[in-house]
Amino acid sequence: MPAKGWIEVNEKYCKGCELCIPACPQDVLAIDQQTITSKGYHPVNLTGPGCTGCAICAVVCPDAALTVYREAKVKKTQSVASPA
Amino acid sequence: MVSETNNATLVYERPESLTEMPTFYCPGCTHGTAHRLVAEVLDEMGIRETTIGVAPVGCSVFAYNYFNHDYVEAAHGRAPAMATGIKRVLPKKMVYTYQGDGDLASIGMGEIMHAAARGENITVIYLNNAIYGMTGGQMSPTTLPNMKTTSTPLGRDVEVAGYPIRMAEIISNLDAVSYVVRRSLHNPANIRKTKKAVKTAFQTQASGMGFSMVEILSSCPTNWKLSPSKSLEFIEEQMIPVYPIADFKVNPEIKNIKG
Amino acid sequence: MVKKLLKGNEAFAEAAIRAGCEGFFGYPITPSTEFLEHMAKRMPELGRGFVQAESEVAAINMVYGAACTGKRAMTASSSPGISLMMEGISYIAGTEVPAVIVNVMRGGPGLGNIAPSQGDYNQMVKGGGHGDYFPIVLAPASVQEAIDYITLAFDLADKYRSLVFVIVDGNLGQMMEPAELPPMRDLDFITPEWAVDGETEGRERRFLSSIYIDPKDEEVTNIRLLRRKLEIEKNEILYHTEEIDDAEIVIVAFGTAGRVASTAVRQARQEGIKVGLFRPITLSPFPYKEIEKLADQAKSMLVAEMNTGMMLDDVSLSVKGKIPIEFYGRMGGITPFPDEILDEIRRINNSPPTDTDFNAREAWLDRLELIIEGEN
Incomplete structure (x- = not known):
């Protein structure tokens, strides 16, 4: 099963340049025509499920406007980390 | 940099080495990408608090507003000289310049060549977008043949305006330089390679190996009169044939750096 | 310490080292x-920064970078080189x-020659680079004074966050005379709170720049620089x-011209002529008031320079037309002999000028023509 992920778009930085849209392998990004940022841009947003948290959008983002998360595989990572 | 919050793993966040100020760059301008990569490298190397940047004149004249560490602002083209002055009195600090093609390859040609020839232990981040961005799209020394700019309205005529200057190639011929490569920001794979090169450049300096420079092919959607996406295609299809992505000089010792 | 026979330029450089200069960049x-x-x-053997730069343009920008770190930084050059440095200045x-x-x-002007001159007075004192700013300008007249004022220059530069020019001419740079160097001072300077020294741990980042995009901010800066100038005055x-x-x-008279005039004054005094010398050491700030006071006491003034009368204008501003001012200058890299000044003193003493509204330069050019003819 592919990993589940999501992004947060910081509207302070996003200029709606659209570079992340064709870069997204899952094709789940689009410009949000309903929103206008304080600088007057339509920001990008996640259009639906399918994001894997691969962070390619963040790699191409010129404005460091994206924060990327992935659903944690909770138990395993925690138990490995602590006793050592 | 994977960390955990509740059931979510943070995969990527804005680097600490950037300030909270949004950039003045046009939408889709890859200056921002280059800033981000430098900031990520400073974060990863843990050197934000001991680094001094030198900003140029050009679109990145306000770089010092965007980077969250000590910065000075140079006169047009003189960043490598200013960086030299800083490094010579503070040799333990990391010192880098961030310059565009007008700044570095035109008005600052003397300063960059001699900083490199001295093997000055600084890092140069050189953004090549083949145009003067801030003044509104005039020909730069790296403008492509036949490329239209506001000062070459019929296209750069090589008979009267000469040919593009390949700085990475030229500088790599100097004995004292340790690391000179060209990278590009036109797609995710190349952005990752650019970041790796930026890191190697800073590591070269940290190891005291002398002059390092990463020439980065960058876009200028506004003055190229192309969309941000089309601008990336322009880099790939038009710029890379003139400015090949390659390692032009890599000191063999660099392989021994642990990163 | 005992005085030693020191060569001008070398002694000046050593004085700068002993004053704590940590970065020298020159051409x-x-x-x-x-x-x-x-x-x-000397700098490398002391572990301090030295670069022979590719040009004066690069040299001054290296000074600029080093100065931004809060370390004492300097350069030394000569007229055409200083012109190239005006951007960084x-x-x-x-x-x-x-x-x-x-x-x-x-x-x-131009390539000129390599002989001693005071032709950079206006460039040094009035600015030279673009924009509103006010450098401090010190004009020593002996190797010892130059040593002392280079030390003072660093203190004044730090105190006022200011440019300080020490202007001498080839006579002093090349001259050997007995002088005493100060002891080597420790490099125990406290890093100023504005310095970009790359020690960001535990403090906000710093940046140094000459950009003030908003005219209001630039005006605030201009006012700050002007207030500082007034305080320096x-x-x-x-x-x-x-x-x-x-x-x-x-x-x-200042610098070498002042020194030549000093000899002439001593000789004239032996002849019973009531003549004295006022030699400004700070050309900026200029001693306007002090010269004005002398105008209340003296009957006439003679300005002697190795240029076309650049300081003459500042002396005229000081005197405010109270007494006549005569001028004697040599140019082109020619240093006047004491006899030339002595002749001027005798002339003025024999037929004291009374007209305060005459063109001192024109009268001088007429006399100078005869003097040059006599020399040839």
Whole structure:
């Protein structure tokens, strides 16, 4: 099963340049025509499920406007980390 | 940099080495990408608090507003000289310049060549977008043949305006330089390679190996009169044939750096 | 310490080292080159920064960078080299970082020659670079004074975050005379709170720049620089006088010209002529008030310079038309002999001028033509 992920778009930085849209392998990004940022841009947003948290959008983002998360595989990572 | 919050793993966040100020760059301008990569490298190397940047004149004249560490602002083209002055009195600090093609390859040609020839232990981040961005799209020394700019309205005529200057190639011929490569920001794979090169450049300096420079092919959607996406295609299809992505000089010792 | 026979430029460079200069960046140019050569030997052996730059443009921008770190930084050059540095000089002034620049002046304009001159007075005193700024300018007249004022220059630069020029000419740079160097001072300076020193841990990042995009911010900066200039005027004026108390003729001359005039004054005094010397040491701030006071006491003034009368204009501003001012200048890299000044003193003494509204330069040019004819 592919990993589940999501992004947060910081509207302070996003200029709606659209570079992340064709870069997204899952094709789940689009410009949000309903929103206008304080600088007057339509920001990008996640259009639906399918994001894997691969962070390619963040790699191409010129404005460091994206924060990327992935659903944690909770138990395993925690138990490995602590006793050592 | 994977960390955990509740059931979510943070995969990527804005680097600490950037300030909270949004950039003045046009939408889709890859200056921002280059800033981000430098900031990520400073974060990863843990050197934000001991680094001094030198900003140029050009679109990145306000770089010092965007980077969250000590910065000075140079006169047009003189960043490598200013960086030299800083490094010579503070040799333990990391010192880098961030310059565009007008700044570095035109008005600052003397300063960059001699900083490199001295093997000055600084890092140069050189953004090549083949145009003067801030003044509104005039020909730069790296403008492509036949490329239209506001000062070459019929296209750069090589008979009267000469040919593009390949700085990475030229500088790599100097004995004292340790690391000179060209990278590009036109797609995710190349952005990752650019970041790796930026890191190697800073590591070269940290190891005291002398002059390092990463020439980065960058876009200028506004003055190229192309969309941000089309601008990336322009880099790939038009710029890379003139400015090949390659390692032009890599000191063999660099392989021994642990990163 | 005992005085030793010291060569000008070398002694100046050593004085700068002993004052705590940690970065020297220069480009060879006659007649200042020995300064750079001394630094080339001494700075690396002390573990301090030295670069022979590719040009004066690069050299001054290296000084700019080093100065931004809060370390004492300097360069030394000569007239055409100083012209090239004007870009960086304006940036240093606009960024308000301290820097010391020694100008061993030579004949000009253009390539000119390598002989001693004072032709850079306006460029040094009035600015030279673009924009509103006010450098401090010190004009020593002996190797010892130059040593002392280079030390003072660093202190003033730090105190006012200002550019300080020390201007001498090829005579002083090349001259050997007995002088005493100060002891080596410790590099225990406290890093100023504005310095970009790359020690960001536990503090906000710092940046230094000469950009003020909003005109309101630039005006605030211009006002700050002007207020600083006024404060410097209040505190830092320096000058030297000889035989001034009962002088009816006052010679005003700086640097080498002042030294030549000093000899002439001594000779004239032996002839019973009531003549004295006022030698400004700070050309900026200029001792306007002090010269005005002399105008209340003396009957006439003679300004002697190695240029076309650049300081003459400032003396005229001081005197405010109260007494006649005569001028005697040599140019092109020619240093006047004491006899030339003595002849002027005798002339003025024999037929004292009374007209305060005559063109001193024109009258001088007429006399000078005869003098040059006599020399040829």
